[in-house]
Amino acid sequence: MGAHSLIHGDKTVVIADDHAIIRNSLDEALSRPGRVAVKGLHVLAHASNGFEAVAAVKQHKPDLLLLDVAMPLASGAQIVNDIRRWSADTHTVVFTGVETAGLLLGLIEDGVRGLFSKADPIEELLDKLPLILDGSTYVSPRFSKILETQSALASLTPRERQTLNMVVAGKSNREIAQAINVSAKTVDKHRTSMMNKLGVHSVVELIALALREGLLDDGHSVSHK
Amino acid sequence: MGAHSLIHGDKTVVIADDHAIIRNSLDEALSRPGRVAVKGLHVLAHASNGFEAVAAVKQHKPDLLLLDVAMPLASGAQIVNDIRRWSADTHTVVFTGVETAGLLLGLIEDGVRGLFSKADPIEELLDKLPLILDGSTYVSPRFSKILETQSALASLTPRERQTLNMVVAGKSNREIAQAINVSAKTVDKHRTSMMNKLGVHSVVELIALALREGLLDDGHSVSHK
DNA sequence: TTTCAAATGGGGTGCTTACCCCATACGTAT
DNA sequence: ATACGTATGGGGTAAGCACCCCATTTGAAA
Numbered sequence: 001m002g003a004h005s006l007i008h009g010d011k012t013v014v015i016a017d018d019h020a021i022i023r024n025s026l027d028e029a030l031s032r033p034g035r036v037a038v039k040g041l042h043v044l045a046h047a048s049n050g051f052e053a054v055a056a057v058k059q060h061k062p063d064l065l066l067l068d069v070a071m072p073l074a075s076g077a078q079i080v081n082d083i084r085r086w087s088a089d090t091h092t093v094v095f096t097g098v099e100t101a102g103l104l105l106g107l108i109e110d111g112v113r114g115l116f117s118k119a120d121p122i123e124e125l126l127d128k129l130p131l132i133l134d135g136s137t138y139v140s141p142r143f144s145k146i147l148e149t150q151s152a153l154a155s156l157t158p159r160e161r162q163t164l165n166m167v168v169a170g171k172s173n174r175e176i177a178q179a180i181n182v183s184a185k186t187v188d189k190h191r192t193s194m195m196n197k198l199g200v201h202s203v204v205e206l207i208a209l210a211l212r213e214g215l216l217d218d219g220h221s222v223s224h225k
Numbered sequence: 226m227g228a229h230s231l232i233h234g235d236k237t238v239v240i241a242d243d244h245a246i247i248r249n250s251l252d253e254a255l256s257r258p259g260r261v262a263v264k265g266l267h268v269l270a271h272a273s274n275g276f277e278a279v280a281a282v283k284q285h286k287p288d289l290l291l292l293d294v295a296m297p298l299a300s301g302a303q304i305v306n307d308i309r310r311w312s313a314d315t316h317t318v319v320f321t322g323v324e325t326a327g328l329l330l331g332l333i334e335d336g337v338r339g340l341f342s343k344a345d346p347i348e349e350l351l352d353k354l355p356l357i358l359d360g361s362t363y364v365s366p367r368f369s370k371i372l373e374t375q376s377a378l379a380s381l382t383p384r385e386r387q388t389l390n391m392v393v394a395g396k397s398n399r400e401i402a403q404a405i406n407v408s409a410k411t412v413d414k415h416r417t418s419m420m421n422k423l424g425v426h427s428v429v430e431l432i433a434l435a436l437r438e439g440l441l442d443d444g445h446s447v448s449h450k
Numbered sequence: 451t452t453t454c455a456a457a458t459g460g461g462g463t464g465c466t467t468a469c470c471c472c473a474t475a476c477g478t479a480t
Numbered sequence: 481a482t483a484c485g486t487a488t489g490g491g492g493t494a495a496g497c498a499c500c501c502c503a504t505t506t507g508a509a510a
Contacts, residue, residue, distance in 0.1 A: 157456060158456090159456075159458095170427065170429040170430055170433060172495095173496075182457085182458065183459055184459095185458085185459050185461095186457070186458055186459060188497080188498080188499085189458080189459080191497085192499055195498075196499090201498075202466095202497085202498085203497080204395040207429065207432050208395065382487080383486090384486080384487065397465095397466070397467090398466075398467075399466085407487085407488070407489085408488075408490085410490065410491095411487070413467080413469085414487085414488080415487085416467085416468080417467095417468065417469055420469095421469095426468075427467080427468080427496090428467080
């Protein structure tokens with residue numbers, strides 16, 4: 001993996017993944033002429049665990065780091081932060097199999113420039129690399145959907161969250177108002193702003209969302225009247 | 226297990242379960258004086274599989290058969306029917322661990338006189354035996370709830386079922402009407418009679434029920450607007 | 451200190467739901 | 481042949497929902 005003469009304007013890359021097959025397939029995809037919309041990509045190093053990844057970035061200070069967050073010895077946000085400390089100019093692009101909303105959200109906050117799923121075709125990554133190297137941030141649609149509802153849920157105020165729970169439990173506004181000792185009007189208000197945040201327009205959609213996000217304990221038991 | 230002199234008015238019993246521990250505990254519970262509200266119960270035979278059960282009933286023609294439907298060699302409705310053929314006067318009482326609505330429903334239709342859950346305390350069975358021997362039919366509350374909504378679901382007309390599906394998919398009456406080419410009024414009618422049958426009073430309860438009964442394909446995808 | 455989010459609530463509107471009344475038509479059983 | 485269930489609709493109503501306007505208080509952050 002020796003680096004040869006680097007012409008100005010060329011971009012350097014470090015690949016980090018604990019599976020050799022993935023490292024090689026990424027390397028090959030980046031090097032294959034005509035496949036990548038950005039020319040002059042030079043893969044300087046591979047890393048097969050978190051320590052190696054940080055070390056490689058520290059040494060090579062590449063323009064781009066392709067990183068699998070699920071790696072031995074060091075993982076996820078920790079790697080990302082170390083990398084920013086040692087080579088602030090490196091664009092970190094994460095591709096991962098995990099789709100946990102919490103993890104993804106953390107990565108974004110930590111300044112990751114790209115988020116791709118291993119379930120996506122590799123072309124997705126290849127296509128978007130130019131934009132990312134150019135300064136943009138790109139999140140795979142598969143992830144952005146998860147992130148949207150997740151951050152929406154996170155943005156709910158305590159009262160709104162409380163209201164949400166009782167709504168999906170089948171309570172009416174009046175019942176909720178009674179339960180939390182406020183006017184029905186206030187509950188209505190919470191409900192409306194909550195639905196705005198979540199981007200839904202009816203109880204049914206609300207419940208569908210709650211289901212999708214696992215908010216329903218499935219101890220459910222809707223009380224009638 | 227020899228039968229001794231039977232006084233007129235005494236009741237004879239056959240116990241069928243593939244687990245010896247359950248057979249013995251039932252036998253013991255029935256024989257323990259003071260625990261059973263019906264006196265003079267005589268356990269004539271035990272059976273540990275379906276064939277033995279049928280054979281024992283054929284031979285002894287007992288007043289009561291305590292039967293676990295989940296048994297080797299022959300099971301469920303098959304045993305029950307065989308038994309009715311060979312000894313129509315035998316009251317069959319089923320106690321089971323499975324709670325599948327379909328099975329339970331079949332048993333009732335096959336003329337089972339009692340349905341108890343193994344999750345229920347044995348006293349439940351002991352308490353209700355007199356009524357059953359007297360000609361009544363008794364179903365454990367745990368089961369009757371399942372059966373009620375199940376038979377309610379079965380009693381839905383095609384149109385009502387269709388309406389139900391679209392309602393839990395988040396469609397409004399107008400949308401549904403449009404989709405099946407009838408007036409919104411008709412959909413409203415289906416909806417109302419459907420909810421009456423199911424004993425619910427709002428969309429939320431409806432969805433909770435649909436969830437509980439596994440009617441939601443979980444392809445859900447609620448369309449908005 | 452001033453600004454801002456969160457929470458509280460009143461007024462009002464348009465829509466949908468849940469459910470009542472009624473009737474007609476078409477089958478399938480009895 | 482009469483009765484019953486299914487499906488189709490119309491009229492109407494009370495309640496609830498979704499969402500718009502407005503205002504006040506409180507507490508935390510800038």
